[in-house]
Amino acid sequence: MKDQAHELKLKMFKPASTVCVYAVVSGKGGVGKSNITLNLGVALNQAGKRVLLIDGDLGMANLDILAGVMSRHTLLDYFETQKSIEDILVEYKPGLEILPGGSGFMSLGDNREDELQDFVSRLIGTGRYDYVFIDAGAGIDAKLLSFVSVANEVLLVTVPEPTAMVDAYSLIKILSIYEIKPRIQLIVNQVSSRREAQETYEHLNKVIGTFLNIQMELLGYVVSDPKVKAAVHRQTPFSLVHPNAPASRNIREISERLSSGAVTANFGTLSEVMHRFVRIFGS
Numbered sequence: 001m002k003d004q005a006h007e008l009k010l011k012m013f014k015p016a017s018t019v020c021v022y023a024v025v026s027g028k029g030g031v032g033k034s035n036i037t038l039n040l041g042v043a044l045n046q047a048g049k050r051v052l053l054i055d056g057d058l059g060m061a062n063l064d065i066l067a068g069v070m071s072r073h074t075l076l077d078y079f080e081t082q083k084s085i086e087d088i089l090v091e092y093k094p095g096l097e098i099l100p101g102g103s104g105f106m107s108l109g110d111n112r113e114d115e116l117q118d119f120v121s122r123l124i125g126t127g128r129y130d131y132v133f134i135d136a137g138a139g140i141d142a143k144l145l146s147f148v149s150v151a152n153e154v155l156l157v158t159v160p161e162p163t164a165m166v167d168a169y170s171l172i173k174i175l176s177i178y179e180i181k182p183r184i185q186l187i188v189n190q191v192s193s194r195r196e197a198q199e200t201y202e203h204l205n206k207v208i209g210t211f212l213n214i215q216m217e218l219l220g221y222v223v224s225d226p227k228v229k230a231a232v233h234r235q236t237p238f239s240l241v242h243p244n245a246p247a248s249r250n251i252r253e254i255s256e257r258l259s260s261g262a263v264t265a266n267f268g269t270l271s272e273v274m275h276r277f278v279r280i281f282g283s
């Protein structure tokens with residue numbers, strides 16, 4: 001019996017040969033990154049994938065609050081008080097872990113992005129996960145660029161409003177200047193219909209194709225759904241508490257698309273990008 005349990009544990013932690021790392025970004029804040037990250041994590045986990053959600057919105061983090069989990073330590077503690085990774089990781093469900101970012105008047109401090117990048121890439125490199133999502137928070141700064149650098153893919157979230165789309169464009173422009181990622185996957189959140197998502201995608205894709213020569217794919221969309229706000233208040237992912245709500249169905253569609261077109265991590269390229277990052281910021 002003991003041997004069986006041991007074997008099961010070993011199987012659970014068998015290193016993944018590939019890992020898909022998504023940096024979830026937006027430009028403008030409040031467009032739904034954290035809710036999408038959490039619910040996509042839940043959906044992929046329900047499909048049998050091992051998932052890590054990293055709350056990269058350091059100091060303003062809320063993935064743990066949205067999930068309703070208690071985190072004793074945060075990513076910031078790792079840097080400030082030498083806590084171990086295992087001290088910080090929260091197991092939300094078997095195979096779904098959250099790395100809380102910390103809230104309050106805390107920040108990582110200047111010029112420590114390379115340490116953060118090193119930490120995240122080592123965690124990803126453990127092979128414990130099939131998917132890693134880094135909720136990068138809003139705004140464009142060195143921390144965001146370091147998260148994008150360690151990711152294989154950029155998952156851009158926008159809402160179909162001109163302000164959000166202009167900020168999304170500005171973010172993509174920065175990525176193109178630093179040549180960080182050639183490809184973007186888009187989720188249009190809070191749409192009224194599939195058609196509105198498609199139109200938003202076509203508009204943004206045309207502009208970035210013309211001016212920045214960057215490719216963007218429409219990964220999916222999530223409709224505006226009152227169940228999302230209701231679930232936020234209950235501190236439970238909407239796809240768990242309202243599995244048949246339209247927004248939950250949209251999340252499942254995205255999850256299925258992701259798992260069918262899994263992207264293979266290329267650690268050779270990763271280290272190239274990391275060197276480029278160090279050059280850009282001169283650290």
Ligand SMILES: Nc1ncnc2c1ncn2[C@@H]1O[C@H](COP(=O)(O)OP(=O)(O)OP(=O)(O)O)[C@@H](O)[C@H]1O
Nearest residue numbers: 029030031032033034035138190223224225228229
């Ligand atoms: N599909 C949706 N339908 C209805 N409301 C939504 C939807 N998505 C998000 N919201 C609302 O928008 C709010 C903000 O969402 P969320 O916290 O996920 O955004 P964010 O991009 O992570 O914000 P920040 O940039 O501040 O981290 C939610 O609390 C919810 O009320």
Ligand SMILES: [Mg+2]
Nearest residue numbers: 033034057137
């Ligand atoms: Mg957020």
